Amino acid sequence: MNSGMAFAPIVLAANSGTKAASKELSIGIDGYFQYELFGQKLYFTNTHISILIVMLILVIFAVVANQVIKRADPNKAPGAFLNFVELLVESVDKLTISTMGEKHGPKFCNYIGTLFAFIFLANTSGLLGLRPPTADYGVTLSLALITFVMIHYNGFKYQKIGHITGLFKPLVLSPINIIGELATPISLSLRLFGNVMSGTLMMTLLYGLLYKPITLFWPGFLHVYFDVFSGAIQSYVFCMLTMVFVSGNFEEE
Amino acid sequence: MGNITNEGLVLAFSALGAGVAMIAGVGPGIGQGIAAGQGAAAVGRNPGARGTIMSTMLLGQAVAETTGLYGLLIAFLLLYANPLIGKLPQ
Numbered sequence: 537m538n539s540g541m542a543f544a545p546i547v548l549a550a551n552s553g554t555k556a557a558s559k560e561l562s563i564g565i566d567g568y569f570q571y572e573l574f575g576q577k578l579y580f581t582n583t584h585i586s587i588l589i590v591m592l593i594l595v596i597f598a599v600v601a602n603q604v605i606k607r608a609d610p611n612k613a614p615g616a617f618l619n620f621v622e623l624l625v626e627s628v629d630k631l632t633i634s635t636m637g638e639k640h641g642p643k644f645c646n647y648i649g650t651l652f653a654f655i656f657l658a659n660t661s662g663l664l665g666l667r668p669p670t671a672d673y674g675v676t677l678s679l680a681l682i683t684f685v686m687i688h689y690n691g692f693k694y695q696k697i698g699h700i701t702g703l704f705k706p707l708v709l710s711p712i713n714i715i716g717e718l719a720t721p722i723s724l725s726l727r728l729f730g731n732v733m734s735g736t737l738m739m740t741l742l743y744g745l746l747y748k749p750i751t752l753f754w755p756g757f758l759h760v761y762f763d764v765f766s767g768a769i770q771s772y773v774f775c776m777l778t779m780v781f782v783s784g785n786f787e788e789e
Numbered sequence: 790m791g792n793i794t795n796e797g798l799v800l801a802f803s804a805l806g807a808g809v810a811m812i813a814g815v816g817p818g819i820g821q822g823i824a825a826g827q828g829a830a831a832v833g834r835n836p837g838a839r840g841t842i843m844s845t846m847l848l849g850q851a852v853a854e855t856t857g858l859y860g861l862l863i864a865f866l867l868l869y870a871n872p873l874i875g876k877l878p879q
Contacts, residue, residue: 723855726862729862730858737865776844777851
């Protein structure tokens with residue numbers, strides 16, 4: 537089994553000869569089987585498995601919620617599950633509209649809700665014994681690149697050519713502006729990756745270092761902080777920053 | 790002290806470098822503390838705006854945390870995916 541650090545598959549391929557310090561501690565991404573695509577060596581890793589499980593949970597939840605909503609009787613009070621779904625949707629809608637404004641906010645509710653659900657489930661999937669998919673730099677970079685495309689699509693849509701000329705407004709500062717624009721997806725992705733990765737690493741080390749009977753109860757308290765609290769904060773922050781960056785381009789200059 | 794291998798030297802200084810890189814954790818600690826303190830003061834002055842203050846404070850703290858995370862990433866790289874070992878003359 538190959539054990540590499542989070543920068544799969546590049547580092548994974550480079551490190552395939554080295555062994556991890558301990559056999560039981562698997563900190564990095566494990567590749568389960570190798571396949572070739574367009575001449576590239578790729579691995580089916582545990583990130584893929586965790587993502588598939590997270591997607592399965594989300595799809596099942598969506599299908600069940602859809603069926604419950606379709607069969608709901610408008611004359612009766614909604615049940616517990618329907619109330620919960622309504623609470624989720626309403627709070628996401630309220631957050632999006634209060635951040636992005638009455639005019640543009642409703643268009644982004646769907647995406648922000650999906651993003652929040654995916655990142656939150658991905659961060660808390662450590663509770664299920666999985667390796668969180670967001671502890672893989674490939675996942676967080678993809679999410680941040682979606683945000684990057686959204687920022688500039690909306691910039692060109694609402695400011696037309698002013699989106700480009702705005703970078704050169706004080707001509708002296710134009711390099712800083714351009715670097716600042718390019719640094720946005722990098723800092724977004726590294727923030728999520730670093731937080732989840734450090735939590736995963738600390739939990740793995742604790743499970744490996746402590747005696748077996750102690751690991752039955754003690755790390756549970758730490759799961760509450762590293763998985764639930766930190767995961768919720770980071771998914772909130774990712775969605776919030778996406779909204780702030782995208783809505784920064786709405787004002788007509 | 791004469792029998793230190795090249796690889797051992799690189800590994801030792803990588804471990805040292807990982808420790809030094811984590812000094813970057815000082816800045817975000819101070820910054821997050823200042824943000825939390827100002828947030829508490831703001832809630833004390835205007836308890837009605839608690840929700841807005843909380844979300845703004847968390848957002849600012851997350852942004853301040855980024856520089857510390859860069860140091861953490863350097864430490865991770867040095868410990869688990871060391872790029873320097875590959876540069877040794879074979």
